[in-house]
Amino acid sequence: MHRFFIPPDALDGHQVTLTKGIAYQIKRVLRLEAGEYITALDNSGWEYSVKLERVDDDLVEGLVEAKAYSLTEPKSFLTLYQGILKANKFEWLLQKGTELGISRFVPLSCQRSVPKIDAEWPTAKYPRWQKIISEAAEQCRRGRLPTLEIPLPFFQGCDTAHGLSLILWEDERETSLKMALQDWQKGKKMEGGRISLFVGPEGGFTQEEVEYAFSKGILPVSLGRRILRAESAGLIASAAILYELGDLGDVS
Amino acid sequence: MHRFFIPPDALDGHQVTLTKGIAYQIKRVLRLEAGEYITALDNSGWEYSVKLERVDDDLVEGLVEAKAYSLTEPKSFLTLYQGILKANKFEWLLQKGTELGISRFVPLSCQRSVPKIDAEWPTAKYPRWQKIISEAAEQCRRGRLPTLEIPLPFFQGCDTAHGLSLILWEDERETSLKMALQDWQKGKKMEGGRISLFVGPEGGFTQEEVEYAFSKGILPVSLGRRILRAESAGLIASAAILYELGDLGDVS
Numbered sequence: 001m002h003r004f005f006i007p008p009d010a011l012d013g014h015q016v017t018l019t020k021g022i023a024y025q026i027k028r029v030l031r032l033e034a035g036e037y038i039t040a041l042d043n044s045g046w047e048y049s050v051k052l053e054r055v056d057d058d059l060v061e062g063l064v065e066a067k068a069y070s071l072t073e074p075k076s077f078l079t080l081y082q083g084i085l086k087a088n089k090f091e092w093l094l095q096k097g098t099e100l101g102i103s104r105f106v107p108l109s110c111q112r113s114v115p116k117i118d119a120e121w122p123t124a125k126y127p128r129w130q131k132i133i134s135e136a137a138e139q140c141r142r143g144r145l146p147t148l149e150i151p152l153p154f155f156q157g158c159d160t161a162h163g164l165s166l167i168l169w170e171d172e173r174e175t176s177l178k179m180a181l182q183d184w185q186k187g188k189k190m191e192g193g194r195i196s197l198f199v200g201p202e203g204g205f206t207q208e209e210v211e212y213a214f215s216k217g218i219l220p221v222s223l224g225r226r227i228l229r230a231e232s233a234g235l236i237a238s239a240a241i242l243y244e245l246g247d248l249g250d251v252s
Numbered sequence: 253m254h255r256f257f258i259p260p261d262a263l264d265g266h267q268v269t270l271t272k273g274i275a276y277q278i279k280r281v282l283r284l285e286a287g288e289y290i291t292a293l294d295n296s297g298w299e300y301s302v303k304l305e306r307v308d309d310d311l312v313e314g315l316v317e318a319k320a321y322s323l324t325e326p327k328s329f330l331t332l333y334q335g336i337l338k339a340n341k342f343e344w345l346l347q348k349g350t351e352l353g354i355s356r357f358v359p360l361s362c363q364r365s366v367p368k369i370d371a372e373w374p375t376a377k378y379p380r381w382q383k384i385i386s387e388a389a390e391q392c393r394r395g396r397l398p399t400l401e402i403p404l405p406f407f408q409g410c411d412t413a414h415g416l417s418l419i420l421w422e423d424e425r426e427t428s429l430k431m432a433l434q435d436w437q438k439g440k441k442m443e444g445g446r447i448s449l450f451v452g453p454e455g456g457f458t459q460e461e462v463e464y465a466f467s468k469g470i471l472p473v474s475l476g477r478r479i480l481r482a483e484s485a486g487l488i489a490s491a492a493i494l495y496e497l498g499d500l501g502d503v504s
Contacts, residue, residue, distance in 0.1 A: 026463055035495045060382070071477055072477040072478050078465060094489075096484050099478060099481060099484050100478075100480075101478055121472075139476070139479070140479045140480060140481075141479050142478060143477060165387070177495075177500070177501045178495065178501045179501075185274045200388045222499055223501050224353075224499065224500050225323055225393070226324050226351060226352075226392045227391070227393050228352070228392060229351060230393070232348050232352070235348075235487075235488075235491075236491045236500070237353060239487075239488045239491040240491060240495040240500055240501070243429075243430065243491075243492040243495060243496070246430075247476065248430070248475055248476050248488070248492055249428030249429045249430045249431075249473070249492070250427070
């Protein structure tokens, strides 16, 4: 069934009212008709089975006939603090990271970041990026939309890290990502948990950045000897984390 | 230092002779000069430190001054049997999969594959694809080039599976990728090993394909409840496998 993340005010009791882009999508692109069903998601984790009652170009109305709690959200809450990349690479990472199960993206402006961040940046980029996230979340059947935060300077980003906090560092020789994750899990009684992962921009982190992160309790970890591109490192380390924590391949 | 995979006949004793594209790259693109060094890789796993003696547009000569065995190759030998994807997605997967540490790619023509494979296909696509693999391998510092096989029909591909053989199947409800990997490792005395991973095309595998694979001893496994795009599934499952087997994050 087609899935749509709907705006917060679109659901009122059992009544669903959709306008603009979603109405157009339902009527013109998918050519659905009254009597057919969609799955509506209000970003609460609930999935609503909605029978369409009226389908016009600019207005779609329907009634909720059933609801169920989404089973697709990861138990872990992974925040990816990612050094800002060139736009097409960052978009790719948002799409793949949403499919994978990342819960929150924080773009970081780092000392070696190439794209310049100014006050216009979120206004110019975010509508498109939110759309990429939303479409990826619908396609892979997530129950919630990952959050895309406004960009932070690296040092400020470090101050907001929470849970198990890790920074990928290509010169790290002592601690692998796996060692850090397995040590952390030993002390835990429950599955899931909060993880903050810091990944550098195309040129990597500077020594000063890594030292600051370390002073804030963020542990440098290695992903091994092959040197991954910045966007590959963010996705692959996130995949390893969700895999280790039981959020890739739960079959129950 | 700049790294180049060199042709088999480019190394003769200590003498290195480079022509064509690599010579052009060294002279014109990187503007290296006699007296500078490159790292040459002959795809044997050895890395040669080469001092340039002569640098012309169409001929570069140098002498091997030292050699060392590459430490970047994974201990596991992972073959990704990937249902053929649209060209840009397949290229993306070759690049990222090479960085990640996949050792062998086998494109599969499946019942739901969209691109049509004819006799011209490898001739038309492979020079570009080999270049993508080679550049990714140089950039991430691999010691060997992953192999790109000619495309096989799905059923024939199944007959060539070896080692731990797994097929990603979205309807699998009993066995997760993690369970399969951990069961396999319990019986092993050494790290590494051979793994064959089958991943479907955009439309997924058919029931008939999965049943045939199963009859050949290829185990259906789940990557969880989020439905990944075909190219994401190939990369993310490969990342999970190499992570589990100790090939992502080895720091010794």
